[in-house]
Amino acid sequence: MALVKPISKFGSTTPKLSNPRAPTTKFFTIRMSATTPQPPTTARPPKKAAKQAIKETLLAPRFYTTDFDEMERLFNTQINKNLKQAEFEALLQEFKTDYNQTHFVRSKEFKEAADKLQGPLRQIFVEFLERSCTAEFSGFLLYKELGRRLKKTNPVVAEIFSLMSRDEARHAGFLNKGLSDFNLALDLGFLTKARKYTFFKPKFIFYATYLSEKIGYWRYITIYRHLKANPEYQCYPIFKYFENWCQDENRHGDFFSALMKAQPQFLNDWKAKLWARFFCLSVYVTMYLNDCQRTAFYEGIGLNTKEFDMHVIIETNRTTARIFPAVLDVENPEFKTKLDRMVEINQKLLAVGESLDIPLVKNIKRIPLIAALASELLAAYLMKPIESGSVDYAEFEPQVVY
Numbered sequence: 312m313a314l315v316k317p318i319s320k321f322g323s324t325t326p327k328l329s330n331p332r333a334p335t336t337k338f339f340t341i342r343m344s345a346t347t348p349q350p351p352t353t354a355r356p357p358k359k360a361a362k363q364a365i366k367e368t369l370l371a372p373r374f375y376t377t378d379f380d381e382m383e384r385l386f387n388t389q390i391n392k393n394l395k396q397a398e399f400e401a402l403l404q405e406f407k408t409d410y411n412q413t414h415f416v417r418s419k420e421f422k423e424a425a426d427k428l429q430g431p432l433r434q435i436f437v438e439f440l441e442r443s444c445t446a447e448f449s450g451f452l453l454y455k456e457l458g459r460r461l462k463k464t465n466p467v468v469a470e471i472f473s474l475m476s477r478d479e480a481r482h483a484g485f486l487n488k489g490l491s492d493f494n495l496a497l498d499l500g501f502l503t504k505a506r507k508y509t510f511f512k513p514k515f516i517f518y519a520t521y522l523s524e525k526i527g528y529w530r531y532i533t534i535y536r537h538l539k540a541n542p543e544y545q546c547y548p549i550f551k552y553f554e555n556w557c558q559d560e561n562r563h564g565d566f567f568s569a570l571m572k573a574q575p576q577f578l579n580d581w582k583a584k585l586w587a588r589f590f591c592l593s594v595y596v597t598m599y600l601n602d603c604q605r606t607a608f609y610e611g612i613g614l615n616t617k618e619f620d621m622h623v624i625i626e627t628n629r630t631t632a633r634i635f636p637a638v639l640d641v642e643n644p645e646f647k648t649k650l651d652r653m654v655e656i657n658q659k660l661l662a663v664g665e666s667l668d669i670p671l672v673k674n675i676k677r678i679p680l681i682a683a684l685a686s687e688l689l690a691a692y693l694m695k696p697i698e699s700g701s702v703d704y705a706e707f708e709p710q711v712v713y
């Protein structure tokens with residue numbers, strides 16, 4: 312099994328996503344991770360210091376790499392007879408249509424709105440833009456490399472990956488331009504090289520990426536609909552773009568759905584059911600804990616964080632049930648009770664981290680909390696699941712869900 316890290320290969324392919332305006336004295340480059348907003352600095356820090364500034368946490372947006380050799384085998388039409396090339400051809404036409412080619416055009420409203428955002432909300436907006444940009448950029452890197460690696464084996468699938476990387480580069484670039492309204496920019500070239508890559512076998516890439524695309528779709532469309540109904544909370548115009556934007560994420564998710572259908576061995580046995588539930592749980596819990604640490608952002612745009620998250624989880628789970636062989640019973644009230652207990656434990660863990668205790672004492676205090684968190688996770692995982700999905704019946708339709 313070869314572990315191919317795409318890090319060094321993007322030197323010439325990384326798009327110019329940063330703000331085209333030359334840095335001025337008011338313009339700063341962020342070289343840290345998106346997890347901890349820090350005061351910007353005017354001078355570029357030395358390499359060592361910059362690397363130290365990158366903070367990886369369990370809940371931070373991740374960069375993924377996979378076994379590209381296995382991917383090539385999975386998409387080889389000579390080996391895998393389940394690959395329905397006509398279906399992928401149809402999908403390719405859909406991606407080539409490029410519905411959002413002219414969608415991401417900014418207006419002067421952006422800068423004016425950013426200038427009006429002051430105090431804690433300004434800081435939390437910057438963090439939202441950084442985290443979203445990092446997550447979109449992570450998709451760009453993975454899809455770009457898959458597009459490159461599958462070119463010989465399956466040119467149609469490869470081209471779809473390349474077109475999806477086009478979409479993600481556009482999304483990341485738009486968010487990075489948003490940061491320029493706050494006189495900031497993420498240094499994406501640096502991020503590409505300095506960030507740690509998480510290795511997932513192909514089947515785990517399918518589960519994780521499908522879920523992240525679909526949850527991304529539901530997050531964006533829910534925020535869009537909420538702000539359309541409550542325009543008084545429309546404090547920054549980026550949300551007005553979410554309606555068309557989320558259709559990109561929906562199409563990406565549908566493509567992964569088609570990919571999984573072409574790999575029935577990842578969907579039709581007891582192991583697949585266990586992994587499907589595991590990935591659902593990881594994705595839902597990560598989002599819930601992350602968002603509950605950032606309630607100021609959601610409240611700032613007039614949302615109740617937990618209600619928003621539960622809506623997104625329930626809708627994502629219903630969508631996911633169309634393809635995954637098993638999903639969690641997230642509509643059982645016990646599931647939310649468990650999530651809320653995890654939030655409480657996580658808050659205690661964060662308080663330990665911020666206390667003035669010496670590291671040894673902190674670690675001792677963390678042990679019972681981590682054990683409690685693990686036990687809640689296990690209990691949520693072992694709740695009676697919902698049998699779902701059908702490789703045979705799940706019709707692929709590149710449709711608009713809303």
Ligand SMILES: [Fe+2]
Nearest residue numbers: 447478479482
């Ligand atoms: Fe995206």
Ligand SMILES: [Fe+2]
Nearest residue numbers: 450524560563
């Ligand atoms: Fe996407």
